[in-house]
Amino acid sequence: MKGRRLIKMAIHSFSHPLASYFSRTKESYRIHCESKEHLPGGVTANIKHFAPYPIVMKHGNGAWLTDVDGNDYVDYLMSYGALALGHGHDRIQKALQKQIQTDGTYLFGTPHELETRFAQKIKHYLPSMERIRYTNSGTEATLLALRLAYAYTGKTKVAKFEGHYHGGYNEMLYSINPDEQQSGPFDEPYTVPESAGLLPGGEENTLILPFNHPEACDRLLKKHRQELAAVIIEPVQGGFIPAEREFINRLRKTTEEEGIVLIFDEVKTGFRSSMGGAQTVYQVSPDITTLGKVVGGGFPFGMVGGKKEIMDVSSPKDGSDVFDTMQSKNSSAIDTLFHSGTYNGHPLILAAGLATLEVLESEYEKTVDFTEDLRMELESFFKKKSVPMKTIGMGTIFNPIFTIEQVNHYRDMKKTNLQFRKELDLHLINEGIYTKPLNRYSISTAHGEKELKQTMDALHRIFKQK
Ligand SMILES: Cc1ncc(COP(=O)(O)O)c(C=O)c1O
The missing domain is CATH 3.90.1150.10 (Aspartate Aminotransferase, domain 1)
Incomplete structure (x- = not known):
């Protein structure tokens, strides 16, 4: 008072x-x-x-x-x-100039060496990211993470935490900044829409969880385990409210036991909470991690990485092209999670990101x-x-x-x-x-x-x- x-x-x-x-x-x-x-x-x-x-x-x-x-x-x-x-920063400027000079182009549209070198650097700090895909923003990264979880588990719902932000699209535009009157009891929050134009029925596919409330989370996750493909969380809410250790450890344990993919959205916390993000501070290994912001060195960028058995759902089958009409009889398009992007793994952005990480080291x-x-x-x-x-x-x-x-x-x-x-x-x-x-x-x-x-x-x- x-x-x-x-x-x-x-x-x-x-x-x-x-x-x-x-x-x-x-x-x-x-x-x-x-x-x-x-x-x-x-x-x-x-x-x-x-x-x-x-x-x-x-x-x-x-x-x-x-x-x-x-x-x-x-x-x-x-x-x-x-x-x-x-x-x-001049190190980024120099890295961009050098990249243009050595590559002779701004964009290959094919695999190039820096894609692998950058992934190796990231894995040094975040070993839970066993296989990595690049995206053009943090939003795209969390969206891909959810799609991987749906494909891997065959389930169709996702849980997110009240007050957490993961980008602006249908599943995630709920309960980011909800009005107190609409948000229900703390231990079983309502799913509150945050945008016009959300698809009808979307609320049923997004479960809202209370951050730092281990008992309520356990109860809700167990109750919805058969429909939940994934739980996505900012391990440090908004980059500044830390998860309590007991809470995050229990979340890891319950998701593992119930077959729910645990996604750490480290778009804010990657290379900020520590060089290895919040997961290194907590010593908790998520199934999937998303990164963005710092790793792009000021350019549009995102990353998704995680357990190889989950990430490899997006791997094209040897010898087949996604839209190949001559596909072998043993595989079809729906065996693989489609992920693409003209600018994915952009050499200039990877060069800027690498320079950033080298300075931060x-x-x-x-x-x-x-x-x-x-x-x-x-x-x-x-x-x-x-x-x-x-x-x-x-x-x-x-x-x-x-x-x-x-x-x-x-x-x-x-x-x-x-x-x-x-x-x-x-x-x-x-x-x-x-x-x-x-x-x-x-x-x-x-x-x-x-x-x-x-x-x-x-x-x-x-x-x-x-
Ligand atoms: C935790 C988190 N996830 C995802 C995003 C979306 O990233 P972007 O703005 O690059 O699309 C943000 C952006 O602030 C974020 O903080």
């Missing part, structure tokens, strides 16, 4: 951030209005939108972004965590140390201001949250003071510190002392204004 009162006092003593936001981002506003004539909502992805209007960026360099009005920002969004080396630990310093500085700042706040996260991702209560899942997160956080984020933008309001902080190898000082100075200015 005392905490809530202190936060209320802090909110009331803030000046309102919008007047300053409008006055310093006039060109962003103009472009936003113009773009709405051409792009729905003026954006190319719904997540890029926020109120009152998103800032239009023009240049990036290291840990910094510059907008179209000429304002500079320390960037903590890092393209939703994709940019582990910051903006425009020497700079990951330093980046974790910086993340921890920043978290400590932020916590100590708000403690001095008597504002109840803490940071939660793992590796190079964290989130500042305004509560002192334990936050274990989506519903706990909803109870934190999001209004205060949103206003603070707008104030921070006005002071040159950027993340999309309410988003987690993703740290890159480019963040350092200068950015830390800039952040703390901005906070001091904001709280002095009150």
Whole structure:
């Protein structure tokens, strides 16, 4: 109670951030209005939108972004965590140039050596990915993971966790950010649609599970075991709420016993929770892993890997082509899971991804140390201001949250003071510190002392204004 009162006092003593936001981002506003004539909502992805209007960026360099009005920002969004080396890292630029020079082309449309070399590198860090397929996004990766699970098990339903995001398509567009009134009891959540245009009846095929509630998960998985092909999970919810060890161990055990494929969606956590993702931290081996973001080095990319007996469902039978009308009598198209893509295994993206991993090999630990310093500085700042706040996260991702209560899942997160956080984020933008309001902080190898000082100075200015 005392905490809530202190936060209320802090909110009331803030000046309102919008007047300053409008006055310093006039060109962003103009472009936003113009773009709405051409792009729905003026954006190319719904997540890029926020109120009152998103800032239009023009240049990036290291840990910094510059907008179209000429304002500079320390960037903590890092393209939703994709940019582990910051903006425009020269190692990536050189890798791209070298790849073009040696290949003489941008795209082969045939197998090429880097496809195998990249897979070997990934398997070094994530040995559970015994066989790997490349995709063009994280969304495509989770979709392929589900299709593999359906094909392998012959079952047709999937379970996901309340508050977890895996991309925008029919099975996964449920209970990502559900309204409290609609989401039912915590230990048996309802399946709440999150989009227009979902196929009728889709709700029956997606079971919603409560994160960090081992007993309820066990019960629900056992109840639906005959229909469930897979459970998909962000092992660290949103990249910042860690699974409890007992919960994740039990999930592994139950899915194994019940013949349900366990998919770790490590699109956010891969090469961020640790170099080997969250599965290395927990020492839990999923059946399938999906990756994206960091491994693409800033380019559109995703990966699916897992147990060879599951992944090999997508392997063309020797000597047969998927659409070959002369197929042998012993096999037919439906023996194989069809997976394709003109750009899969794009040489330039693999080169950018490999360069990223090579830099992280020497700079990951330093980046974790910086993340921890920043978290400590932020916590100590708000403690001095008597504002109840803490940071939660793992590796190079964290989130500042305004509560002192334990936050274990989506519903706990909803109870934190999001209004205060949103206003603070707008104030921070006005002071040159950027993340999309309410988003987690993703740290890159480019963040350092200068950015830390800039952040703390901005906070001091904001709280002095009150
Ligand atoms: C855990 C997770 N899975 C899947 C996706 C979808 O990836 P993409 O945006 O590359 O399609 C995201 C994107 O934020 C994600 O965080």
